[in-house]
Amino acid sequence: MIRVVGRKGLQLEIREERKVEDVLKELGLKEQSFVCVRNGTPVTRFDTLKPEDDVTFLEIFSGG
Numbered sequence: 001m002i003r004v005v006g007r008k009g010l011q012l013e014i015r016e017e018r019k020v021e022d023v024l025k026e027l028g029l030k031e032q033s034f035v036c037v038r039n040g041t042p043v044t045r046f047d048t049l050k051p052e053d054d055v056t057f058l059e060i061f062s063g064g
Contacts, residue, residue, distance in 0.1 A: 002049070004029065006059025014051050021045035024057075033060055 002023060004010040010027055020036045020043060034057040036043050049055050 002027075002055040002057070004034075004057045004059070006034070006057075006061075008059070014049060017048050017050050019045070020047050020049060023049060023055075027057070029057060034058060035060060 002012040002014065004012075004027060008027075008029070012023065012027060014023070021031065024031055024034065024036075024045065031045055036045070036047075037056045037058060038047065038049060038053050040054075
């Protein structure tokens with residue numbers, strides 16, 4: 001299961017291996033606004049996600 005933590009609060013279940021960048025596009029998320037964490041480790045947009053992975057997209061916030 002893929003979770004998006006931030007303002008959108010989305011979830012997505014994938015049934016086959018997919019690249020991070022493809023999942024970002026499907027969810028309508030900007031790559032520069034999120035960090036992808038797979039099984040507790042940050043990964044890049046080129047990495048592959050499997051259905052059994054624990055995946056979270058964390059929204060990047062800044063401000064003061």
